[in-house]
Amino acid sequence: MTSPGDGALRVGIRIPPCDRADRLVESVRRAEDLGFDQAWFPDSQLLWRDVFTVLTAAALATERIGLGSAVTNLATRHPAVVASAARSVAELAPGRFILGLGVGNSSVGPVGMRPSTGAEMRAGLTLLKALLDGQEWDFGGVRSRLRDPGPEIPVHLAASGPRNLKLAGEIADGAILLSGVSPKTLANATSHVRDGAIAAGRAAGEVSLTVSAFCAVTDDPLAAARRLKPICASIAQNGGAASLALAGIEVDVPAKVEGVYPDLVHAEDWDAAVQICSQWVSDAAALRFAEEFCLVGTAEEIVRKLRALHADGVTSVFLQHVGSYDPPTDLIESVGSEVLPGLASGSGL
Incomplete structure (x- = not known):
């Protein structure tokens, strides 16, 4: 451009x-x-x-x-x-x-x-x-x-x-x-x-x-990547699965996630959101997300x-x-x- x-x-x-x-x-x-x-x-x-x-x-x-x-x-x-x-x-x-x-x-x-x-x-x-x-x-x-x-x-x-x-x-x-x-x-x-x-x-x-x-x-990209799991899950949840797949990230997140307010990206209890999202976003997927979508390192x-x-x-x-x-x-x-x-x-x- x-x-x-x-x-x-x-x-x-x-x-x-x-x-x-x-x-x-x-x-x-x-x-x-x-x-x-x-x-x-x-x-x-x-x-x-x-x-x-x-x-x-x-x-x-x-x-x-x-x-x-x-x-x-x-x-x-x-x-x-x-x-x-x-x-x-x-x-x-x-x-x-x-x-x-x-x-x-x-x-x-x-x-x-x-x-x-x-x-x-x-x-x-x-x-x-x-x-x-x-x-x-x-x-x-x-x-x-x-x-x-x-x-x-x-x-x-x-x-x-x-x-x-x-x-x-x-x-x-x-x-x-x-x-x-x-x-x-x-x-x-x-x-x-x-x-x-x-x-x-x-x-x-x-x-x-x-x-x-x-x-x-x-110096610990994996630890930082784990904190990004709700972000990755939210992208998958809101129509971004194709973009994630283009980067080699395959995650399947339900349309509605219970226990997180008000939403995944803006969760008031971030640690709880990370724990909940770990059932769909593995550490390996989170690390790849950090590498492909974020500036972590x-x-x-x-x-x-x-x-x-x-x-x-x-x-x-x-x-x-x-x-x-x-x-x-x-x-x-x-x-x-x-x-x-x-x-x-x-x-x-």
């Missing part, structure tokens, strides 16, 4: 809004000080604090670091509401904000709603982008527009399935890939984004590629994988830690002190 010569790989960190906004900004400031390029915040109204409140606090408390939602949605939030909120953040951090959108998984599930369909995503994105561009829109006979649309806001779509990957290539400014870091799974995902771009008459390089990956800097190994991703056209990576209800303090420190210096210096090759 994008040429690796288009600039240095941007490395971001995912920070769940799990605490008061004024306390969370300390994590963002620390990430900025250590050289992270971006901080991304997920959105789930019952799990965390309001994402746009946290983004506002982060915008006011930082100077350089990019900020993004990873991701909000157009199901629990009307596109017009998202447009206004995004504009408000972008005004405080001009040139630093990316609006990341998805189908709404952890936002819709806890309130009994369903994720957005492909058709709903297309319609919502079209409306949202029109409002952000200052265009007038017909809301069922009432024509309205967003007053003071403000600075330009890149809109990125998180996707794992072929349809939404193609949709990202067709109408979004970027794709947030949930498809792993291995060359085979990455190539499969980016081919769908490229197909969407070409079908829309766009140049493939117009769509930036961001890879989302769980990360652990460790020594700092030097992670640097090599990051450079390989950039060589394959990835423009940005944002790293996630295991756990939804604490800030990624250890990951910020380990990546900031061990990985980013190696990436900048060219070591780890």
Whole structure:
């Protein structure tokens, strides 16, 4: 998609809004000080604090670091509401904000709603982008527009399935890939984004590629991999079995798993979730998942994988830690002190 010569790989960190906004900004400031390029915040109204409140606090408390939602949605939030909120953040951090959108998984599930369909995503994105561009829109006979649309806001779509990957290539400014870091799974995902771009008459390089990956800097990859079993199980549970199989991971997880709240990825009792998922995800499968979908290993190994991703056209990576209800303090420190210096210096090759 994008040429690796288009600039240095941007490395971001995912920070769940799990605490008061004024306390969370300390994590963002620390990430900025250590050289992270971006901080991304997920959105789930019952799990965390309001994402746009946290983004506002982060915008006011930082100077350089990019900020993004990873991701909000157009199901629990009307596109017009998202447009206004995004504009408000972008005004405080001009040139630093990316609006990341998805189908709404952890936002819709806890309130009994369903994720957005492909058709709903297309319609919502079209409306949202029109409002952000200052265009007038017909809301069922009432024509309205967003007053003071403000600075330009890149809109990125998180996707794992072929349809939404193609949709990202067709109408979004970027794709947030949930498809792993291995060359085979990455190539499969980016081919769908490229197909969407070409079908829309766009140049493939117009769509930036961001890879989302769980990360652990460790000398004990098996121990870290065991902690990832709920993530692997959730991918299999939510239509990702084909992607796992492409990486040589065969797991069969039931559609509903008892004893985990609110879901596998955001389990409040992570140790219990790991134990439950061990009946479907073996240690060997978890280790392969860590190798193919995540960035797990020594700092030097992670640097090599990051450079390989950039060589394959990835423009940005944002790293996630295991756990939804604490800030990624250890990951910020380990990546900031061990990985980013190696990436900048060219070591780890």
